[in-house]
Amino acid sequence: MQKNDQADKFIIPIGPQHPALKEPGHFEFTVDGEIVTGATIRLGYVHRGIEKATESRTWVQNLYLLERVCGICSHIHATAYCLGVERLAGLSVPPRAQAIRELVVELERIHSHMLWLGVAAHEAGFDTLFMYSWRDRETVMDILEGLTGNRVHYSANILGGVKIDVDAEQTKTILQGVDFLEKRTHHYLDVVTTDSAFVQRTAGIAVMSKAVAEHFGAVGPTARASGVTQDIRIDAPYLAYEDFPVEIVLDTAGDLKARFVVRVQELFQSYQVIRAILDKLPAGELAVTMPRRIKENETISRVEAPRGELFYYLKSNGTDKPERIKIRTPSICNFGTVPALAAGHQLADMPMILAGIDPCFSCNDRMVTIHRPADDSQTWTWEMLRQYGISYYREKER
Amino acid sequence: MIGEILKGMSITFKTMFQPPTTVSYPEVKKPVAERFRGRHELKRYDNGLERCIGCSLCAAACPADAIFVEAAENTDEERYSPGERYAKVYEINMLRCIFCGYCEDACPTEAVVLEKNYELASYSRESLIYTKDMLLVPHPADIQKTA
Ligand code: SF4
Ligand code: SF4
Numbered sequence: 001m002q003k004n005d006q007a008d009k010f011i012i013p014i015g016p017q018h019p020a021l022k023e024p025g026h027f028e029f030t031v032d033g034e035i036v037t038g039a040t041i042r043l044g045y046v047h048r049g050i051e052k053a054t055e056s057r058t059w060v061q062n063l064y065l066l067e068r069v070c071g072i073c074s075h076i077h078a079t080a081y082c083l084g085v086e087r088l089a090g091l092s093v094p095p096r097a098q099a100i101r102e103l104v105v106e107l108e109r110i111h112s113h114m115l116w117l118g119v120a121a122h123e124a125g126f127d128t129l130f131m132y133s134w135r136d137r138e139t140v141m142d143i144l145e146g147l148t149g150n151r152v153h154y155s156a157n158i159l160g161g162v163k164i165d166v167d168a169e170q171t172k173t174i175l176q177g178v179d180f181l182e183k184r185t186h187h188y189l190d191v192v193t194t195d196s197a198f199v200q201r202t203a204g205i206a207v208m209s210k211a212v213a214e215h216f217g218a219v220g221p222t223a224r225a226s227g228v229t230q231d232i233r234i235d236a237p238y239l240a241y242e243d244f245p246v247e248i249v250l251d252t253a254g255d256l257k258a259r260f261v262v263r264v265q266e267l268f269q270s271y272q273v274i275r276a277i278l279d280k281l282p283a284g285e286l287a288v289t290m291p292r293r294i295k296e297n298e299t300i301s302r303v304e305a306p307r308g309e310l311f312y313y314l315k316s317n318g319t320d321k322p323e324r325i326k327i328r329t330p331s332i333c334n335f336g337t338v339p340a341l342a343a344g345h346q347l348a349d350m351p352m353i354l355a356g357i358d359p360c361f362s363c364n365d366r367m368v369t370i371h372r373p374a375d376d377s378q379t380w381t382w383e384m385l386r387q388y389g390i391s392y393y394r395e396k397e398r
Numbered sequence: 399m400i401g402e403i404l405k406g407m408s409i410t411f412k413t414m415f416q417p418p419t420t421v422s423y424p425e426v427k428k429p430v431a432e433r434f435r436g437r438h439e440l441k442r443y444d445n446g447l448e449r450c451i452g453c454s455l456c457a458a459a460c461p462a463d464a465i466f467v468e469a470a471e472n473t474d475e476e477r478y479s480p481g482e483r484y485a486k487v488y489e490i491n492m493l494r495c496i497f498c499g500y501c502e503d504a505c506p507t508e509a510v511v512l513e514k515n516y517e518l519a520s521y522s523r524e525s526l527i528y529t530k531d532m533l534l535v536p537h538p539a540d541i542q543k544t545a
Pocket of ligand 2: 451452453456457467485505507508510
């Protein structure tokens with residue numbers, strides 16, 4: 001991700017450990033005075049080798065491992081994996097289980113978007129909004145703890161269904177919480193659109209046109225704030241999104257303010273869909289039995305994570321362990337837009353621009369293999385490298 | 399601008415009279431949810447016999463390989479559980495455990511249950527391997543003695 005045109009200019013290196021965000025990443029900003037003229041991002045400090053680790057674990061064990069790819073959107077990872085594995089194994093999951101999964105997914109989206117609202121406000125120096133939004137976020141955290149047993153890694157899914165049920169009492173607390181959050185969300189929408197000190201930091205900053213968003217392959221709310229009509233929940237409904245649909249939230253402004261508005265508006269969609277699910281929760285079983293082994297096959301699974309499209313590729317080989325699992329998280333798609341948007345802005349805007357894509361560092365650090373044609377001058381075999389090394393040192397000796 | 403500052407200050411002013419949201423942990427503890435998954439306990443029947451029959455199903459189910467069970471035969475002189483076998487060694491490595499609750503679901507006798515304790519920090523790795531003595535709930539007779 002390079003966009004450093006003027007290498008002779010002053011470069012400010014930031015990170016990998018830095019106070020702006022809580023996760024490691026290295027940034028180099030070329031500046032002309034206070035104005036950023038180019039930016040380079042280096043990722044990969046929190047690569048954990050999860051994909052490789054899945055190959056030595058059983059299908060069931062991987063569910064828990066993959067749930068831990070991300071600490072914020074953990075359930076959506078487990079769900080994407082479950083949907084894929086269930087397709088591989090040819091299971092049909094009971095409608096009640098799918099609806100409960102969708103319920104937890106949407107609750108998780110609320111928690112993720114509110115977390116982001118707080119973080120982004122904090123980057124803008126608006127710590128009051130940060131504190132208030134995180135205080136209110138506790139409501140949804142408590143709901144999730146009550147529903148699933150844990151605040152972060154819910155373990156609500158099992159292969160073939162869900163582990164938890166929703167009873168009348170749970171329904172009541174969820175609805176109460178959602179009502180409270182809806183009231184607060186109206187307030188936050190008001191704040192992010194009208195508070196002039198805050199709007200000065202967001203309106204017209206980091207404007208991304210629809211063409212740029214599509215060029216860099218942006219996904220999720222970041223893309224929708226630039227008018228890209230893409231939401232997997234609508235484009236390719238999974239879980240119970242056919243019965244309990246959401247409406248797409250779009251904004252065409254493409255600036256930071258639009259990203260705030262889109263994410264806050266999406267909260268209302270989540271509230272609406274949670275109410276719909278709780279109102280008409282299908283009756284029936286919670287899970288079907290999952291076979292231990294899966295015959296040789298491959299599949300993909302796409303879901304809409306809070307940050308955008310999450311993509312899983314799964315390959316089975318007839319044993320109880322997967323042959324290959326490939327994960328493509330939404331943050332990696334959105335990161336490309338940051339260097340493009342940075343140029344021309346104040347250095348002080350950089351944390352906000354970065355936070356605007358709602359980056360998640362650890363979940364996007366995966367290995368990328370680039371396939372090049374064999375006769376490409378940049379592809380070197382081991383033998384060629386060795387010969388090059390030998391002749392290089394011979395030259396030097398002389 | 400002035401109007402907005404006043405609007406903001408009015409929120410601050412109103413919030414001043416609300417009780418604080420912060421919980422002064424560890425003096426005050428927030429109750430956990432009914433379904434909370436904390437530290438495990440090995441349960442007993444009302445008559446004091448251990449529920450665990452040493453079948454190792456929990457260990458097989460555990461995605462993190464955190465449980466180790468070694469079973470032994472019950473004899474009439476030394477009876478721990480109602481069945482033929484009991485768990486002679488039962489260890490959970492709390493450093494490995496991810497508190498998923500799969501062991502609880504796998505257990506045929508509802509012996510291992512994730513309870514409400516979440517204060518598991520320790521100074522050494524060794525002390526985080528919980529043995530059967532630590533996990534097993536006290537015998538009902540012992541509770542009466544101390545009470
Ligand atoms: S809670 Fe999960 S990780 Fe912990 S011991 Fe039980 S099955 Fe293993
Ligand atoms: S705790 Fe339950 S599953 Fe584990 S060995 Fe004992 S009886 Fe078997």
